[in-house]
Amino acid sequence: xxxxxxxxxxxxxxxxxxxxxxxxxxxxxxxxxxxxxxxxxxxxxxxxxxxxxxxxxxxxxxxxxxxxxxxxxxxxxxxxxxxxxxxxxxxxxxxxxxxxxxxxxxxxxxxxxxxxxxxxxxxxxxxxxxxxxxxxxxxxxxxxxxxxxxxxxxxxxxxxxxxxxxxxxxxxxxxxxxxxxxxxxxxxx
Numbered sequence: 001x002x003x004x005x006x007x008x009x010x011x012x013x014x015x016x017x018x019x020x021x022x023x024x025x026x027x028x029x030x031x032x033x034x035x036x037x038x039x040x041x042x043x044x045x046x047x048x049x050x051x052x053x054x055x056x057x058x059x060x061x062x063x064x065x066x067x068x069x070x071x072x073x074x075x076x077x078x079x080x081x082x083x084x085x086x087x088x089x090x091x092x093x094x095x096x097x098x099x100x101x102x103x104x105x106x107x108x109x110x111x112x113x114x115x116x117x118x119x120x121x122x123x124x125x126x127x128x129x130x131x132x133x134x135x136x137x138x139x140x141x142x143x144x145x146x147x148x149x150x151x152x153x154x155x156x157x158x159x160x161x162x163x164x165x166x167x168x169x170x171x172x173x174x175x176x177x178x179x180x181x182x183x184x185x186x187x188x189x
Contacts, residue, residue, distance in 0.1 A: 007033070009066035009102070010155025011057065012147050013074070013090040015049050016041055018056065019145065021152025022064050023135075025159055032135045033064060035148040046085060050092045057096035069097040069104040070158035072112060072150060107157050112150075115157040127153050 005026045012019035021035040038056045040049045060066075071093060074086045090106075097104045110120040116130050128149035132142055134156065142149070 006067040007064055008068045008070055008155040008158050009057075009060055009064065009097075010070045010072075010151045010153065010158065011093050012072045012150035012154060013053070013086065013093050014040070014147060015046065015085045015089050017145065017147045018053055018089065018093070019147030019149070019151035020056075020060060021148060021155050022060070022066065023152065023155040023159060030135060030156070030159055032137055032152060035152045037145045037148050046088075050088055053089055054092040054096050057093045058100065061096065061100045061102060066102055068158055068162070069094070069102050070154040071104060071106055072154050073106040073108050075109050105158055105161070107154055112153050112157045115160050116153050124150065131156060 005024070008023045008025065010021045010023065017040060018038040019035075020038070022033040024031045024033050038052065040052060043049045043052060071090060074083060074090055094104055107115075113122040113127055114120040116122070116127050116134075119126070122130075124146040128142060128146055131137070131149055131152055132139065135152075
């Protein structure tokens, strides 16, 4: 790959289903390489589920060689046991990335939905439809499991955060803006 090309692995952690999506970025162009789910329903023991999450995350890293991991942060719920289990699932996926020296970033579900749809309260279906449009994925290639598109959404959100065009001007404050745009500021109407 070229120097400005990179791959993002996005993960939507879960103890029943873990969704993932892999995004290739070339400059400002994006392409979905893969998306899918790890179905953990058949495993009754929680620790075995965690082992499967770790192993699957490592296998995705070894197959696609991502440069970044973007993971959905657990949302706060009323059930403490569910939150604990979800946090563990997230933790083992993060551990797999750290084990392979992959930098990682967490995104709140609201941030991901806002980045993809412009609405922090968007439904999973709305997020999936926007991703399909952005990435030009044929409708027949969309998986019925919305957890897969949630993983892809985490990857796309990360692209939007770090994949801004390099020609974009950055300003440290109003003084910096004025100094870099003197002609605009001093322009007489």
